Amino acid sequence: MIETIVFDIGETITRDDRYWASWADWLGVPRHTLSALVGAVVAQGLDNAEAIRLVRPGIDVASEYRAREAAGRGEQLDESDLYDDVRPALTALRKAGVRVVVAGNQTARMGDLMRDLDLPADVVLTSGEWGVAKPQPEFFARVLEVAQAAPEATLYVGDHPANDIFPAKAAGLRTAHIRRGPWGHLWADDPEVVAAADWRVESLTQLARIVSA
Structure with a gap:
């Protein structure tokens, strides 16, 4: 039972729509581009953060997350x-x-x-x-x-x-x-x-x- x-x-x-849309806006790429890259890394069995690294090679995702928060563009939910x-x-x-x-x-x-x-x-x-x-x-x-x-x-x-x-x-x-x-x-x-x-x-x-x- x-x-x-x-x-x-x-x-x-x-x-996850808002999450990835906000990342695309922050990185300055079309939302569809990042969405497609997320799909690509998912199909390869990779962590979805790899999509962000494909857009901006060498990026420190954790540091960038903190920068978004400091800029008032962090996580939102409703x-x-x-x-x-x-x-x-x-x-x-x-x-x-x-x-x-x-x-x-x-x-x-x-x-x-x-x-x-x-x-x-x-x-x-x-x-x-x-x-x-x-x-x-x-x-x-x-x-x-x-x-x-x-x-x-x-x-x-x-x-x-x-x-x-x-x-x-x-x-x-x-x-x-x-x-x-x-x-x-x-x-x-x-x-x-x-x-x-x-x-x-x-x-x-x-x-x-x-x-x-």
Whole structure:
């Protein structure tokens, strides 16, 4: 029985449109150019930050992020960044008695922005706040701490095989792969993903049926 569902953030809860558009504007390149480069590095199995380095070779992404923040052009988030099924799905799960946790690879600032949205979730935390990121096993150890449930009673939902599905499965959690965003669509039917995911979904609203089954 699933007692806790833990959600990845980027391209599971939130769209990445604003994130990449703001980077393109900061770097002074057309948004479509950076978007296409993100797709290219994703297809190669590389970290998506490599798209930024293709635009500006040698860039220190962390330093550039801080420069954006100092210039008042850092991360922003509002209701329009959420996928439409997020609030209905999370609300239904909580009504069903499921503990809802949001935990993904994001900055500490993004954690604050997410909590400002007042999502129907018990806990919202990020890798930046924990000081450890996916796919490291330590991240999923922290996930289990806040899940307050056994690994086999905890379901991790995400779009990225290497960051979400495979390491969560290795940590003993149940997994659900969502066909959403570049990673979710690209690897949705990959045989290794199909084998590793306990469930494959196209909408978060499908999770309510999973926990009630």
